[in-house]
Amino acid sequence: MSLVTLTNLTIHHGGNPVLTGVNFNIQAGEIVTVVGPNGSGKSTLLRAIIGALQPSSGQVARASGLRVGYVPQKLHIDPTLPLTVRRFLSLPLRVTNAAATQALEQAGAGRLANQQMAGLSGGQFQRVLLARALLCDPQLLILDEATQGLDQPGSAAFYQQIETVRQHLGCAVLMVSHELHVVMAASDRVICLNGHVCCEGEPEQVASAPEYRALFGSGTQGALALYRHEHNHSHDQDCTHEHHDHEAAQ
């Protein structure tokens, strides 16, 4: 069953195209990871899926009554504002103690209810955001670079929690990640975005595509390549065209 179907989605910011002709769908229960360089439209894509941005053309079709949980890339909370985790979970909609406790436990943050938001570590803060996203019992959980700023063990633990959540709730997960080991190990499908869908498929398929190799190469050098990737071409999404990207040389 398709939870979300994007058809020829095009989005402009300030008159400039940020996403052009994007097609894909998300099936129930799958983990889809979006990769792509900075400014390639990943957050824009996620925001269009949750309905926070209107398409310039094309369509975002959601399954009827779809419940979506969203963990944003950034959330600034005034550090001088006294706000406990429990109260934060009741913004903007009040939730019962039972619902708050359950969501915090599912997010691996069961002991944090009475802590101040301003006193949380980066990893704890992300788990609280995850708990908030779980309050609606989502069929689709969307995470926008949810482990930004966490160290590697913190990040690995967070993604393990996501996998536990998926097993427990059976929800689909759509996430943006720059962490290659996560992309390759934890995704059913990878979408490589750069204003358009460059390449898409199962991790193994994408890994053997020239686009992916141009992006990632191997090892840490590959991670650097992600940020140096340049796309000066247009093509279908079949990964078979001649490619002109610059592989990271050093």
Ligand SMILES: Nc1ncnc2c1ncn2[C@@H]1O[C@H](COP(=O)(O)OP(=O)(O)OP(=O)(O)O)[C@@H](O)[C@H]1O
């Ligand atoms: N509200 C906005 N108004 C104008 N331009 C915007 C707006 N939001 C995003 N953009 C522009 O759209 C492009 C894509 O931004 P987006 O945040 O979707 O990219 P991204 O792939 O998520 O980047 P990053 O990896 O840095 O988070 C960028 O050039 C950005 O400057």
